[in-house]
Amino acid sequence: MADEANRTAFMEIQGHMIETTGKLKQVQNQMRNKEGEKKRAFLTLEELRQLSDDTNTYKSIGRTFVLEPKSALMSEQEQKLKDSEAAIAGLQTSKEYLEKQMAEVENNLRELLQQDPGLARQIMSMTVM
Numbered sequence: 001m002a003d004e005a006n007r008t009a010f011m012e013i014q015g016h017m018i019e020t021t022g023k024l025k026q027v028q029n030q031m032r033n034k035e036g037e038k039k040r041a042f043l044t045l046e047e048l049r050q051l052s053d054d055t056n057t058y059k060s061i062g063r064t065f066v067l068e069p070k071s072a073l074m075s076e077q078e079q080k081l082k083d084s085e086a087a088i089a090g091l092q093t094s095k096e097y098l099e100k101q102m103a104e105v106e107n108n109l110r111e112l113l114q115q116d117p118g119l120a121r122q123i124m125s126m127t128v129m
Helices: 002-050 070-115 116-125
Strands: 059-061 065-069
Touching: 002 070, 002 116, 059 070, 065 070, 070 116
Parallel strands: none
Antiparallel strands: 059 065
16 A cells, blocks of 8 residues: 555656656746847847947848838847846746756655665666657
8 A cells, every 4th residue: 555655656756857847948948048039139239339320220020121210229129138138037036946846856756765665676677668
């Protein structure tokens, strides 16, 4: 009976670990995307700052280019930069939370395997297919 309870607990912990790992990878990918957006906005701003105010600037909309004032393009890029930084900060908080959850799940799994060495031997003898 205790063996069955430990096996059920292991399956539950394993499910939590898989779920948390997936969420962590998703957050890391989102952070990577936001970092790219931030860098693109920063580089575009740097290039726009080098242009004189009377230079014709164009904004890409799909396959067309629309004449836009330099100030409008700069404010748009500054907003993208701020939005990306805010999103990265929020994602960093989520990442830290998920990393703490992952550590907790790993500790729970370690405790379970230390309590039931037979279960640990069964798991180690399983072949992954």
